[in-house]
Amino acid sequence: MTLVSLLNRMPGDVAIGIIWGIMALGVYLTFRILNFADLTVDGSFATGGAVCVVLITSGVPYPVAMAAAFAAGLAAGLCTGLLHTLLGIPDILSGILMQLALYSVNIFLLGGANKSIGVGKYSLCVSMLAVSISIVMEIIIAAVIIGVMYWYFGTAQGSAIRATGNNPAMSRAQGINIGLMKVIALALSNGMVALAGSLMAQLNGFTDVGMGRGAIVIGLAAVIIGEVACHTLFRKRTNFMLRLVFVIIGGVIYYMVMGFISWLRVPTDGLKLFTALIVAAFLAVPYLKGKASSSFRKAGRRGADDL
Amino acid sequence: MIQIKNIYKTFNPGTINEKRALNGVSLTLEDGDFVTVIGGNGAGKSTLLNAIAGVWPVDEGSIYFDDVNVTGLCEFRRAKYLGRVFQDPMTGTAADMQIDENLALAARRGKLRLWGWGITAAERQEYKKLLQSLDLGLEERMTAKVGLLSGGQRQALTLLMATLQKPKMLLLDEHTAALDPKTAAKVLATTDRIVEEHGLTTMMVTHNMRDAIAHGNRLIMMDEGRIILDIRGEEKKRLTIEDLLHKFEEVSGEEFTNDQAILSK
DSSP states (O other): OOHHHHHHHHHHHHHHHHHHHHHHHHHHIIIIIIOOOOOTHHHHHHHHHHHHHHHHHTTOOHHHHHHHHHHHHHHHHHHHHHHHHTTOOOHHHHHHHHHHHHHHHHHHHHTSSEEEOOTTSSOOSOOGGGHHHHHHHHHHHHHHHHHHHHHHTTBHHHHHHHHHHHOHHHHHHTTOOHHHHHHHHHHHHHHHHHHHHHHHHHHHTEEEGGGGTTHHHHHHHHHHHHHHHHHHHHGGGOOHHHHHHHHHHHHHHHHHHHHHHHHTTOOGGGHHHHHHHHHHHHHHHHHHHHHHHSOHHHHHHHHHHTO | OEEEEEEEEEESTTSTTOEEEEEEEEEEEOTTOEEEEEOOTTSSHHHHHHHHHTSSOOSEEEEEETTEEOTTOOHHHHGGGEEEEOSSTTTTSOTTSBHHHHHHHHHTTTSOOOSSBSSOHHHHHHHHHHHHHHTSSGGGGTTSBGGGSOHHHHHHHHHHHHHHSOOSEEEEESTTTTSOHHHHHHHHHHHHHHHHHHTOOEEEEOSOHHHHHHSSSEEEEEETTEEEEEEEHHHHHTOOHHHHHHHHHHHHOSOSOTTHHHHTO
16 A cells, blocks of 8 residues: 555556546436436446447457447437337336446347457557557547537537537427437447547456446546536636546546555445445535535524614 | 318327317418407317417317418428417527527527527528517527517517517417516517518407407407407407497307406406
8 A cells, every 4th residue: 555556556546437428428418418317338338348348359340349338329319219219118217227228238248148359459549458549549539529529519410419409409409309209319429439448458458248347427526526627627617628628537546545445455345335435525525615604503693683 | 371270189088187279270360460369268279279280189160271282281380380379488488598599499480490590690680680670689698598678678579589580470378477567568579560560360368358459460369279369350440348248248148247357357
């Protein structure tokens, strides 16, 4: 438990954190922009990993494998969207159903519960064997995704998705096909999540059907940590681009904190507990801050002085 | 021309809550007609508006906008022909989006929304001029979130959005009911100006008899899902509240009691 060991593990933690951040951009799309609590991500993250590993180990170059992972995520999100819009299943339930279905799909794809890529056999986009280059690659990918998202949500279609998430009744009255917008947004979101899954599988050199377990919570953690950090630093000067950048930073902060906790020799089985605690803490901070500035207790005290 | 032919709508059919909301409504509006709709609670005023807007399918009958039969079109497909302002100021706008973005959304009503810009620099100039015409100072706050506006400002903005692309019909569903009297009067004045400027075919539901008489060229009164009075032209111009109450008793054969408080405000 030396400081050196903490410093040594930091680059690896950053590499993993950025990937969670990329995944969290997908969560941001559904959770914040579309206002849809999509639980598909736990499944689609692992699907991305599974598709990528299976293709790479059968000799397909990694860019193609990653594109296929993205496409698999699109398909998963499409299914969630259709369950919700065509069959009228509530949002959380359609996500849970897809997550469940994807678990079987992922085992079927992998031909088992996990699969390793094998050290040095294939050329990969990112790898723990070359952490600094991997971090650079991840930053480039994140920057491209943020750029595309920034552009897309400024287009007529992106604006329609934002309106759908903000006020469905108004959107219908303005002629927006809100069902279609939800399906598009869910597909894109899960595509991004699966792409992040393919990066994680390559970084670790193996994938596991359980890889996505708790991904939604990590995604929310990254989104919320990012928002709190962004608001603290920039206050009213925040804009959409900064918010997206801070989702990535949120992912990194989240994973650094987790790294610090495991450096403290907390047993691995206890890590999920800490994830929940961290997310609860970040969710509570803005609320408690608001209460501190305007509370009944203080008002009561002020009122008592007037007697 | 808007033609509504013998439409029926029953909510919760076959249950204890069955409610026959529209009971054979037929109505033809000429281009440029501005009709006000009055009636007590549950008379079917808002239901009629929702039937025209396509919030749900009607049970029987048909609705034509000019020669287009829209009876089978769902709400968002019908939206291209309609401008709508709602009773609740929160309903008509996207609170977390900017004023100019809301206008840009409305400008694309009924158009394919693909990957062109959601708003262009030329549009911003145009919106600035339009917002100036409202005289609420909104042209200085174009990038402010709509959620920061007051109810009256939001209704005025929604009105602008509804008419940004000239609709075949403007539907106003008690759009001043949630506002204080002074703001309501201002929004109504803006309504009159915009309707006149574009010669819009308009239907305005109101609870306020005075407003119903003062605005528009035609007045219909509804009761139990039917149109029981249809007054237009010179007769409408000379109409007084007393006339209206008298006519109601004449037509329905009932004393004007239950809804009197609401209607004669």
